[in-house]
Amino acid sequence: MARQNGLLALIGDGVHKLNPFTLLNGIDKGQFYRIHASCCSGTEVPILHPFTRHKNVAMYRTIFGRLKEVIGHVRGLRVVLESGKAAIRAAKEAFPKAHVEG
Secondary structure, eight states: OOTTEEEEEEEEEOOOOOOOOGGGGGTOEEEEEEEEEEEEOOEEEEEOOOOEEEOHHHHHHHHHHHHHHHOOOOOOOEEEESSOOHHHHHHHOOOTTTTEOO
16 A cells, blocks of 8 residues: 555664563563655555564564565665664665665
């Protein structure tokens, strides 16, 4: 839907401190990651909110790989991320023609 409404950018950020009760489940080093789509109408739409067990390149490859399967190629796409090197690397791999910044 975001692509049909003029997808301009993907915006990703993670919440790195999870609820203390999640420590019992073994995801104390995980995060809640958010990806929103910014459309040409100025609207931001939440499109993906995964809980991750790790914050490494493999995890971000899964996230951005699945996202790429859904939205495909978007000309002039911009990807704005937190400053995490793993997320930036995975986004560049999934969207090689996009302008990725973090």
